[in-house]
Amino acid sequence: MTLLEIKNLKVTFESSLGKVKAVEDISFKLMAGETLALVGETGSGKSTIAHSIMNILPPNAAVKGKILFRNQDLLQMSEKELSQIRGKEISLIMQNPALALNPVFSIGHQMTEPLVIHESLKKSKAILQAQDLLKRLHFKGPGVAIKSYPFEMSGGMKQRILIGISVILNPKVIIADEPTKGLDSRLKTMVLEELKLVKEMEHSSMLFISHDLHPAREISDQIAVLYAGEILESGLTVDFFKEPLHPYSKGLLESLPEKGFKPIPGTPPSMIHPPEGCKFHPRCPYKKEICTRKMPDKVTIKGRDVKCVLYN
Amino acid sequence: MKSRTFWNRSGLILVAFFVFVAIFADLIAPHSPWERFEPYTKPSTKHWLGTNDIGNDILSELIHGSRASLIVGVGASAIATLLGLFIGLISGYFKGFADELLMGVTDIFLMIPRIPLLIILAAFLKSSFWIIMLALGLLWWTSTARVVRSRTLQVREMDFVTSSKCLGFKNRHIILSDILPNIFPVALPKFMLTVATAMISEASLSFLGLGDPSMKSWGLMINFAFIKGGLINEMWWWYLPPGICIVLFVFSIVLLGFSFEEEKKVAIK
Numbered sequence: 001m002t003l004l005e006i007k008n009l010k011v012t013f014e015s016s017l018g019k020v021k022a023v024e025d026i027s028f029k030l031m032a033g034e035t036l037a038l039v040g041e042t043g044s045g046k047s048t049i050a051h052s053i054m055n056i057l058p059p060n061a062a063v064k065g066k067i068l069f070r071n072q073d074l075l076q077m078s079e080k081e082l083s084q085i086r087g088k089e090i091s092l093i094m095q096n097p098a099l100a101l102n103p104v105f106s107i108g109h110q111m112t113e114p115l116v117i118h119e120s121l122k123k124s125k126a127i128l129q130a131q132d133l134l135k136r137l138h139f140k141g142p143g144v145a146i147k148s149y150p151f152e153m154s155g156g157m158k159q160r161i162l163i164g165i166s167v168i169l170n171p172k173v174i175i176a177d178e179p180t181k182g183l184d185s186r187l188k189t190m191v192l193e194e195l196k197l198v199k200e201m202e203h204s205s206m207l208f209i210s211h212d213l214h215p216a217r218e219i220s221d222q223i224a225v226l227y228a229g230e231i232l233e234s235g236l237t238v239d240f241f242k243e244p245l246h247p248y249s250k251g252l253l254e255s256l257p258e259k260g261f262k263p264i265p266g267t268p269p270s271m272i273h274p275p276e277g278c279k280f281h282p283r284c285p286y287k288k289e290i291c292t293r294k295m296p297d298k299v300t301i302k303g304r305d306v307k308c309v310l311y312n
Numbered sequence: 313m314k315s316r317t318f319w320n321r322s323g324l325i326l327v328a329f330f331v332f333v334a335i336f337a338d339l340i341a342p343h344s345p346w347e348r349f350e351p352y353t354k355p356s357t358k359h360w361l362g363t364n365d366i367g368n369d370i371l372s373e374l375i376h377g378s379r380a381s382l383i384v385g386v387g388a389s390a391i392a393t394l395l396g397l398f399i400g401l402i403s404g405y406f407k408g409f410a411d412e413l414l415m416g417v418t419d420i421f422l423m424i425p426r427i428p429l430l431i432i433l434a435a436f437l438k439s440s441f442w443i444i445m446l447a448l449g450l451l452w453w454t455s456t457a458r459v460v461r462s463r464t465l466q467v468r469e470m471d472f473v474t475s476s477k478c479l480g481f482k483n484r485h486i487i488l489s490d491i492l493p494n495i496f497p498v499a500l501p502k503f504m505l506t507v508a509t510a511m512i513s514e515a516s517l518s519f520l521g522l523g524d525p526s527m528k529s530w531g532l533m534i535n536f537a538f539i540k541g542g543l544i545n546e547m548w549w550w551y552l553p554p555g556i557c558i559v560l561f562v563f564s565i566v567l568l569g570f571s572f573e574e575e576k577k578v579a580i581k
Contacts, residue, residue, distance in 0.1 A: 054477075054478050056474050056477055056478065079483075082480070083481070083482055086477065086478050086479060087478060087481075088480055091478060092475075094471055095471075096471055099472065100471040100474075100475040101475075102472040102490055102494070103472075103494070104493045105489075105493070113479070113481070114479050114481075117480075117481060162475075165475075165479070166478075169479075
């Protein structure tokens with residue numbers, strides 16, 4: 001069953017230097033109970049997709065296309081209708097845990113707020129529920145954690161608390177925006193375990209956003225590779241890591257430490273004046289003449305969708 | 313570092329002292345401020361600060377005068393701060409049309425010459441204590457609104473506000489429980505400074521004879537000393553103490569306000 005469907009999403013930002021084409025014509029589906037990883041370099045539009053699903057983009061953003069959640073278009077909804085969906089049905093784990101917690105309230109207050117507001121639970125009951133959740137997430141000393149303030153916690157703890165807050169209402173879709181960013185490898189594993197756990201607890205779906213291929217490989221069923229606001233390749237994660245099809249995907253995998261750390265030459269393109277034709281062509285080792293003129297159409301090959309002339 | 317805490321502490325002690333005196337004025341004052349003795353006496357053991365033109369004990373007047381100053385100051389400042397918070401939060405959070413409108417109104421209020429307007433108001437309306445307080449409060453909210461708005465603009469872009477939005481909280485809840493507590497460190501010193509300005513304005517009005525004659529305040533005492541010949545006859549015990557009290561009280565409140573501001577700087581870091 002399709003839970004969340006993005007159809008031809010296009011997001012542009014108005015800026016003093018010109019239009020920033022952050023997301024260009026992106027479509028994907030998120031099935032119930034499935035994890036989809038969105039991977040790509042910084043500035044490839046990953047977070048913009050997450051923010052457009054939550055409808056929290058800044059006012060200078062123009063969004064086109066459809067974001068269907070249970071066949072209802074989120075982009076057409078009023079703030080009031082959205083507040084019934086945010087947190088309860090779809091929740092976002094924000095990118096920067098140090099800033100995403102309110103500095104003046106205790107963790108307990110912030111964890112119970114969603115329960116008190118959405119489910120009109122009594123504070124004392126909500127505290128118990130929050131403690132219970134932390135316990136299930138293998139949090140050491142949930143009683144102490146609940147009484148402490150954000151400044152008393154380390155980055156990893158804050159990230160895990162943030163995951164707790166985001167899933168306390170058992171949302172159907174969890175969007176994790178770079179949850180492993182800035183954590184050491186031990187904490188990374190811990191956070192990933194936690195995400196798997198919360199996902200399985202409530203059979204939710206997850207949209208996992210990362211620039212890091214390792215966690216994406218570990219956690220996801222499906223993967224989509226973004227480059228300059230476009231999905232270049234998408235398909236089953238297992239297949240993708242076995243045999244990447246798109247030249248960019250190949251480059252990404254080769255740049256991993258265990259494959260020899262070979263960087264992709266060049267830099268990501270300007271999002272204001274992206275290159276003509278295929279956006280990857282200036283950095284592509286298999287470049288053909290046609291690549292500079294025309295963006296290749298999506299073809300399905302070996303169960304995966306690829307946008308490259310090599311397969312046309 | 314050490315001198316800063318010294319000033320903060322002395323501000324706190326002085327304010328506490330004045331508040332204490334104001335609350336327990338009836339117990340502390342040797343006489344009722346309305347009780348009449350021999351007029352124009354010099355300071356003596358019976359009347360520490362002498363008596364005024366109609367024979368009221370000046371020390372008792374002084375002690376009771378702290379009440380009027382304090383109530384006007386705190387009351388006016390409370391009105392001004394509440395109004396400023398409300399307007400600042402609304403215009404900073406919602407931006408757009410609400411912001412343009414409210415900040416336009418603020419601009420208009422900023423243009424009004426406040427003391428002259430108060431003089432006119434006091435002259436035409438019944439010169440009642442409560443009206444003065446209300447008028448002061450309704451005129452002094454502008455800078456608070458500006459400061460609150462700018463801080464709101466800053467806080468509303470912070471990630472925890474976005475995060476609250478993502479959890480489906482309504483605007484009212486976000487304003488009251490996410491933004492307001494983070495505005496407090498700015499609003500509190502502003503409140504203290506407004507108390508000081510309101511007290512000075514009340515004293516100026518009373519000195520000009522536009523105060524409430526039924527409520528003895530320090531400004532009113534100086535006014536009487538001035539018009540009933542205290543100044544010409546060099547009766548310093550009459551006009552100097554209320555002046556010193558005004559300066560000292562305002563000074564201590566400003567010190568206290570500054571100490572909150574210092575804390576705010578630390579907190580923001």
